[in-house]
Structures are given as structure tokens and as C-alpha cells.
Amino acid sequence: MRRYIKAFAAGAAALVVLGGQAFAQTKTTVNVQYPLGFIFDKVFVTLKTEFEKQNPDITVNYLPAYKEYEDAAQTALRQAITKQLPDVALQAINLQRLFVDRKIAVDLTPFIAKEKDWQGQGFSPSMMALGTYGGKPYGLAFAVSTPIIYVNEDLVRKAGGDPANFPTTWDGIFDLAKKVNALGNDNVGLFYSWAITGNWMWQALVFSHGGTMMSADEKTVAFDKEPGKKSIELLGRMVKDVGMPDLTPEASRAAFFAGKLAIWSESTSLLRVADDGVAGKFKWRTARFPVPGPNAKLPTGGASALMFATEPAKQEAAWKFMKFITGAEGATIMVKGTGYMPPNSVPATNPAMLKDFYAEKPNHLTSLSQQPLMTAWYAFPGDNNLKIIQAIKDRLQTVIDKSTAPDAALSAMAADVTKLLPK
């Protein structure tokens, strides 16, 4: 009897092992990691469902979401050292270079070469340019954004403004914000989300005044020139004249959703989050970001998909997933679930995909109308890239908390960054 049990157990064990192997051979798991869970979580759930329906041999597994973009880059660089990288990661467009320089991101040329009619699938040259370094494609742009202005129509009307004719200059916006402050009852006129990752809103101010972060040869700091001076002065006026409070990102979102914040300068990426947060409690709309300068530009925010997988089988599956989420179908899901614009050129013109969606959602059109102004989200050269982002943020903070005069903060910022640039 005992012998039979033994034989049976061995047979069962063998079956389990064989079964496991067969299972492993037919199913490939792709590990994916993305940032900003509060924006992207729902979208990635839908993307997984749709992708797995079309690719039954691949399982998508999400690792815990990165907090924001700098955290995403820092975590992934640490993962590279401990060999725990995901197969596909979504990283900020301005930080992709870190992974290219450190040879962590995989060159996508051979995968694209195997595709039929790559451009015809909507992967236009302008989209591909967002992830190309040294002539080689590494990143597939997933979602792009520009800064816009969220307006609480009810509050603005109460303060005597006309939301339909929203001011196009900062002076006009400041006047309106002061009137909202005067309403009392904890109402806040203006919040400018200055702390957004990658100095994005600081770049928005400087670029919109026609300035740049660095000189054309990338050797010296250029944000301390005239456009930068005007920008820092505006930030100073926001806190001094307009009484802008120093809110955390969470607190500013909560204030707008609660109907207490009238004018909120933020990324277009929060449109869906705002739709959910406001939940019809009041009327709101979006307005264009003021562009005072000649040659005004706005930085292109957003994320790109990078491939970190090294085994050919994993790479093949990772490629399929990247292609899906950045392709026409994935872009449609992404746009409907966030406020980002699609880098892919197909969906916006196809009524079944996004054309009708945009007709119904005019708030999403504001950022699209700013497309001609889009320029690269600047990444500083050299190894100290991440530290420079923090150094600029630290100096901006001293203006926001009114501890330093704006012009002094700007020269200190220029000095800090100069020290950190490659010698």
C-alpha cells in the first residue's frame, strides 16, 4: 500500500512540474511599472484587460506605482543596480536620457524594423522624436501634456468675472484672483502649481516669456536672463500681491475639488481626476496658459514607455505591450481616462476613437490648441540632472514662502545650477 502511495505522490509531483513548465512556456509575464497612480491607475487596469484579451499568451503584471517622475527615475536606477528592473517602465519624457546614458534602456530599432507600416500605425516622426537619442529610438511617447488653467466658473462669476472671456494675461488673472480673495469665506483666488515634478511649471513660465533654461551650446545657465527675471517676479507677485497660499499638491487639488479655489494653473493631465473630484458640484472650464513673450513656448510634459527587459522572449512580449499602449487603441483608452494628449496621430482624426470624444469634452481641447507652442521639457546635461531639479525647486520654495526676494532667489538659483553643471 505504502509503495503505491509513494508512486502516486511521485507521479503527481511530476505532473505538477510538467504542467508548470508547459504553463511557463505558453504564458509570458511582462512586469510593468508606471508613475502617478492617482492619474494612471484606472487607465492601466483597462489597458491590461484589453491587451490580455488580444494577447492571451501574455500576462501583464504591475509593480507598485512610482510616486512621481523623479521618484520613478530614482527607483528605476536603484532597481538597475539590484537587478529588479521591470520589463517596461513609464518614465518622464525629460528623464529618459538617464536610462539611455547608463545603457539601461533597450534600443528599439530592431523591433521597429520588423513592423509593417510603422508610420501608418500613427507613430509619426514628431512622436518618435520625443524618445530618440543619438539618432536611435528608445522611448515610445505614451502621454503628453501642456500646462493649462482650471477655472471655477461659479466663483469667478461671483467675483464679477466672465468665465467665457477669461483673462489671457497674468495681470488680468491676478486682478480676478484678488476679487475672489475679497469674497472671504476661505475662498482662494489663485494657485500656481509651482512644485510640479521636473521644474515643469518654472520652465513653463520662462519658456512662455520666450526664454530658455540654458544657452544654445548648453554651457551656461540662461534662465537668469530677462524672461527668467519676469518669471520669478510673477511668482513673487503671486504670493505677495495675490496672497497665493503655499499648498501641497494634494491640498491644492482638494481645494479646487471643494469649490474653494477659483483659478488653478496645472497640467492638462488632471482633467479626468478633476472631473471625478468636482463631480458636478459646480461648473468649471479650462483656459489657455498665458504666453506673454515673443517666441513663447510651453514645455511638453508627460511619460514615455522604455524597455528594460533583456531576454529575447521577455523583450518580444514587452514590445507588444509598449506598442499597444502607445498605439492608436491604447492612446484612445489613455486620453479618455486622463487629460493627456495622445502622441499617436491616428485617434484624434478617427471619429470612432477620439474625434467624437473631443467634440463632447471641450475642456480637453485647450491643451490641443496649445500644440503649436510645444517644445521639449528641458533636461539639464550631465550626471547631476536630478540634483539640479531639486536645487531649482529649493530656490523656488524660498520665493513661495516669502523668505527670499525673487531676484535674489533667481541669482542664487543660477549660482547653484552653475556649480552642478558638467565642468
Add this chain to the structure above:
Amino acid sequence: MTGGRLNVVLLTAPAVLLMLVFLVGPLLCLIALSFTDYQLGAPSISFVGLANYDEMTGDDTVRISIGNTLIYVAIVVPVSVALGLGAALLIDADGSLRGFYSAAYFLPVMATLIAMAIVWGFMLDPRIGAVNFALKAFGFKPLDFLHDRKLVLFTLCGIGIWQSVGFNMVLFMAGLTAIPSELYEAAAIDGARRGGSRFALVTWPMLAPVTLFTVVITAIRAFQVFDTVQVLTDGGPNKASEVLLHTIYAEAFGYFRVGYAAALVVVFLVFILALSAIRVFVLDRGRQTS
């Protein structure tokens, strides 16, 4: 005789070897790294001489960070040592609930500081926190303990004190049990009957070595403050709670500037070594004279 010497070498070899591998070796690597521009995960490394130390002298963050760390140590050490001593004396004086009180005071030491920091974060929240709820109930204005530049460092000091009092108390209680009761009897015969004079004449002098040990250990632990900063403030707002260990962490694992971080660790070690030296020299001298 030679057999004896061989035995000495053989018997100490494992300890010496382990010390070389786990203490001296890493320390030498660290010092070597501090003279390079090594970036975590970067394929290349080059010698930059004293450039890292030079950069440190002009680095505002490092200056603020060292200043904050010293303030933190200067507050946490005396207060937590005094409270630890007070708690030990009170618990020692009353036999009945001794076990309960010593366990209660020792709980914060046993609890994971990271988890406790999260609990403190909830308690100190300006809107929903229990502390501000109590303040409002007594008619005070609510305070933003963790986001107010003027308050944040003192808030962290408070948590640091809360955490170290129990540990210091245990050290003092051990010291108290070591005081022979004959000394108190002799003091009583000589006329020192009241608590104050008993403490001044017997307890305090007899606790001197324990006190020195406690001060040094608390100071070293205070220099190492990190968990609460990382969990609650991330060094903010605007560097108001930036401390040395957090700066080192941010440089090495946030900005990947390992060379620079190594130079900072060397500075940090100088502080710790100075404290350890005080302990070794003063304590040893104290033993010889007593």
C-alpha cells in the same frame, strides 16, 4: 613559548579577520570613494582629489543639515537623559507597579520607529490629528507641526525624546540596582535622611559613569536621526528639518552622487568618533581613579 604566540595568533585570527572584512575594509573603501566622482550604477569612476570636500564647504544644504543635526542633538540629549533619570528614580522608589511602569516607558524603544513615525504623522496632522484636536479643545490655535519651518525641527526633537527616554531609563535603572544599599544606610547614619541629600550625596555620584555612558550613547543615536525625517518631512519644508544622515541618503540614493555622499559620511564619522573617544578616554580614566 612560540606555541603560546602561535595560539594567540590563531585564537585572535577569526576576530581580527572579521574586523578587517566588516569594519576596516569598508571604511577604507568609503574613504577612497570620497576622493572620486563615482555615480551609483555608472560604468566609469575617476579620481577627483579633494573636490568633494571642497564642494561641501560651499554647500548650503550641508551647512543647514549639520546645524540642524547639532540643534537636534543639543535638545534631545539633555532632555531625554534628564527625563530618563527622573523616570528611573520614580519607578525605583515605588516597588508595587515597577514592572508596569518600566514596560510602559520601554515600549517606544521596542516599537519600530518607522511605524511609530507614521502614527505621529497622523496624530500631528493639522486638520484631523489628535494633538491639534486637544489644542483646539483647550482654546489654542491649531499648529502645523510638520510643515511649519519654525516648528518642524522641534517636533522631531519631541519624537526623538519620546523614543529615547525609555532606553535611558533602563540604563539608569540598571545603574541604580548596582548601588549598594549599605551606602544609603551609612549616609542615613551620617544624617542624610531626606531624598534630596540622599540623591546628591549617594545616587548621583554613583551614577556618574552610567550617566556619561547614557549621554554618549544618546548623542550617537541622536546624530543618527533619520527614520522620522524620512517618513514625516523628507527634510522639508525648505530644508528646515534636513539632517546629516538624510542629506547623505538623498545624495547617494536620490541623486546617485556616491562620491560626494561618501565624503559626507567621512564627516559624519568624525563626529561619531569624537563622541566615542570621549566615552573611551573619560570612562577609562574614571575607572582608574575610582
